[in-house]
Amino acid sequence: MRIAYISDLHGNIHAVEALERDLKNEKVDEIRCLGDILNFGANPKETLDWVKENCSIVLRGEHDTFVTQCEEVFITNPEAIKFADWTYDQLTERDMDFVSSLPKDYDLGDIILTHDEPSVPGSMYFVTSLKDAKDTFPCYTEKFCFYGHTHIPLIFIKNSTSIKLIRDVTEYSIKEDEQYLISVGSVGQPRDNDPRLSYIIHDTEENKIFLRRVEYNYQKAAEEILRKGLPPVFAKVLTKTP
Template sequence: MRIAVLSDIHGNIHALESVEKDLRERNVDRIFCLGDIINFGAHPKAVLDWVKTNCDIVIKGENDIFVADPGEVVLSNPFAIKAADWTYDQLDSGDFEYINSLENFYEEPEFILTHDEPSIPGTYHFLTSLRDARETFTCFDNLFCLYGHTHLQILFVKEQDGTVRAEKVDSYRFNGSQQFLISAGSVGQPRDKDPRAGYLIIDTEDRLIQFRRIEYDVEKAASDILNAGLPEVFAHILKMRKG
């Protein structure tokens, strides 16, 4: 089975449409969405509708919660708050009901899905360090724990002897004695200075983990943000490059 894992789309329909095309070419069987579907980008309604229609499992992130019911979560970033006010006006009561119906955690025998810190969902801790990974591995027995929120693609591997390491690779072939803690990256707002949309594919039959990066019209996405009157910072982030 091929499972696609999308996270942190952030209202970027241009990135999502390019990812959708890649998904069709990869013949995926299931699609998981790890939250932060909306906010920051200029097309929250279109992105939310796509997620409703196409994703098999959907959990919510703090930006989704803040837009639909700001009393449930605190955002301290003034740009995120301004964007959330604008995003709220683009959605309707049915959208808010849908977001509020989502959980922030999902589990099945092989997978745990969460938006942020897997050991305590809702803390919105950025799990990026090997030290944090070692602690988090003690909290689950599933083969895969998948999370978002970092806007980075990160792979931690735990061997049968308890050794934990980070793998800086685009793809990784696994065996049945390992466990994995994986940050899927961001479709709509990558933060690694690679402007391409990022997502994850796990092939359980071929035992392959693959981080995907997809080109899309970054300039159009940034222009739409500026034309909507959203904070310029979210347009600038899209165009950041290494070097």
């Protein structure tokens, strides 16, 4: 079975359309969304509708929470608040109910899913370094933890003697004596100076993890943000390259 883990779509339907094509090409059997469907992108309604239709499991990220106001979330960036207010106005009451009802984590036996990190789901903490990983691994016993929030694809690997970080690999063979902490990156707003969307495929038959980077028309996504009079900083971040 080939399972896709996606996160941080952030209302970017242009990235989602490219993602959908790649999922079909990669013959993915199931899609699991780790949250932050909303905010920062010009097409929140279309993006949410796609997630509803295509994802078997959907988590709620902090921007989903902030837009729907279903729980208190501490976000102070005035541009993010302005975008959230606009996003709120694009959604129906049924959309709000759907997003508000989503869990912040999900346990699948040997796999745990969370938007940010497994010790306190909803904490908005960024697990991006080896030190972060060393603090996080003791918080769960499952073999895999897949998470989003960082907007950067990262694979932390723990064995009996060490913890290591691997980046910029296209595939990794799963080993029996290892435990994994995997940041799946971002579909709608990558933040590693690579504008291509990113996501992870877990192939349970080949026993491998695949990192996918996919090109999409990020210029068009940025232009639509500007055309709708939304904060330009969120258009600029889509086109950031080395």
